[in-house]
Amino acid sequence: MWTIKVPCSSANIGPGFDVIGLALSMYLEIHVTIKSDSQPDPSSLNCTVAYTGVGAEDIDLNPSNNLLTRTALYVLRCHNQRTFPVGTHVHIHNPIPLGRGLGSSGAAVVGGVMLGNVCGKLDLDKPRLLDFALMVERHPDNVAAALYGGFVGTYLNELNPEDMARKEVPLAEVLPQPAGGEDTGLVPPIPPNGIGHFRRFDWAKEIKALAIIPDFEVSTAKAREVLPTSYSRKDMIFNLQRLALLTTVLSDSPPNAELIYSAMQDKIHQPYRATLIPGLTDILQSVTPSTHKGLLGICLSGAGPTILALATGNFDAIAETIISRFKQEGITCQWKVLEPAEDGTTCVEEPDK
Numbered sequence: 001m002w003t004i005k006v007p008c009s010s011a012n013i014g015p016g017f018d019v020i021g022l023a024l025s026m027y028l029e030i031h032v033t034i035k036s037d038s039q040p041d042p043s044s045l046n047c048t049v050a051y052t053g054v055g056a057e058d059i060d061l062n063p064s065n066n067l068l069t070r071t072a073l074y075v076l077r078c079h080n081q082r083t084f085p086v087g088t089h090v091h092i093h094n095p096i097p098l099g100r101g102l103g104s105s106g107a108a109v110v111g112g113v114m115l116g117n118v119c120g121k122l123d124l125d126k127p128r129l130l131d132f133a134l135m136v137e138r139h140p141d142n143v144a145a146a147l148y149g150g151f152v153g154t155y156l157n158e159l160n161p162e163d164m165a166r167k168e169v170p171l172a173e174v175l176p177q178p179a180g181g182e183d184t185g186l187v188p189p190i191p192p193n194g195i196g197h198f199r200r201f202d203w204a205k206e207i208k209a210l211a212i213i214p215d216f217e218v219s220t221a222k223a224r225e226v227l228p229t230s231y232s233r234k235d236m237i238f239n240l241q242r243l244a245l246l247t248t249v250l251s252d253s254p255p256n257a258e259l260i261y262s263a264m265q266d267k268i269h270q271p272y273r274a275t276l277i278p279g280l281t282d283i284l285q286s287v288t289p290s291t292h293k294g295l296l297g298i299c300l301s302g303a304g305p306t307i308l309a310l311a312t313g314n315f316d317a318i319a320e321t322i323i324s325r326f327k328q329e330g331i332t333c334q335w336k337v338l339e340p341a342e343d344g345t346t347c348v349e350e351p352d353k
């Protein structure tokens with residue numbers, strides 16, 4: 001039996017759109033058992049899936065549709081293994097809210113790649129696992145943070161123009177088979193080596209991440225559709241100037257609230273996403289280190305709608321202000337104080353129970 005644990009993540013941290021990611025201490029857990037004395041069952045690809053945790057009613061348990069197991073199948077098929085090993089059972093326990101900007105899909109993809117690695121006894125290293133994950137979810141910020149842990153900066157190699165034009169690579173394209181349909185026997189596209197690159201930054205131990213999670217979903221795909229396809233030089237310079245400081249000021253101990261707050265300002269995604277998230281602009285402008293002691297900076301988490309407030313304390317008061325602003329829009333929220341997840345994805349073999 002194996003237990004795979006993958007942290008959630010908060011991408012962008014203000015100006016670092018599609019670049020910066022922070023792994024946080026809420027974990028997707030995948031428990032894998034393989035009973036090889038079972039009967040082969042080609043109709044289920046030899047795999048049964050159970051799911052507990054958030055959004056259970058929305059998650060497809062068919063292994064050829066479920067994002068996590070389908071990603072594992074992609075990895076297996078790239079290694080000429082058409083199905084899961086006979087008798088595979090995958091229990092997914094997921095506390096990461098879906099479609100809230102906390103990297104649930106990135107965690108599922110990273111977990112799926114690791115699942116494929118374990119089931120196929122492939123022994124792939126993390127750089128190669130990153131290549132596979134990036135073929136399915138092309139946001140290196142979430143995926144590298146979830147896989148490696150900590151606070152990371154990432155970039156993708158320049159892809160050919162056709163691939164560059166596609167911001168998301170649907171799994172249907174990497175796994176050429178209609179979901180639930182007949183196995184065509186085709187080998188899916190093998191990822192090139194070293195598609196994504198990452199670098200870990202230090203993180204000041206005093207800084208915690210307060211996540212205020214509204215009770216509605218914004219799909220990442222939808223939150224990317226509202227973004228412009230080109231930007232003014234002025235707005236790009238605004239973000240680059242702040243991003244250049246951000247990675248360093250978040251490692252300074254003690255943290256400097258004034259610098260962090262201004263280094264977390266953004267002009268290339270949050271203003272556009274405000275059309276999908278009532279109250280966002282007001283929250284980002286009105287919750288500051290001068291109004292709230294302990295606050296260092298505030299941003300949209302990933303594609304939203306979660307708000308991420310970096311703070312050293314006073315979490316209740318900060319959360320209460322943001323929750324009451326959302327309440328004016330008829331939106332309820334939950335909140336959590338999270339810490340950087342330093343270890344990233346882990347996979348531990350345990351004796352069968």
Ligand SMILES: Nc1ncnc2c1ncn2[C@@H]1O[C@H](COP(=O)(O)OP(=O)(O)O)[C@@H](O)[C@H]1O
Nearest residue numbers: 067094098099100101102103104105108219220
């Ligand atoms: N553990 C999981 N197992 C299967 N599918 C998942 C899992 N986590 C997320 N997903 C899929 O990813 C979708 C959310 O992805 P996305 O819109 O990118 O939001 P997020 O910001 O949470 O990553 C879910 O609706 C679901 O289809």
Ligand SMILES: N[C@@H](CCOP(=O)(O)O)C(=O)O
Nearest residue numbers: 011018101102103220302303
């Ligand atoms: N950089 C991406 C990150 C999306 O993160 P998610 O947690 O919302 O999936 C973006 O901002 O679109």
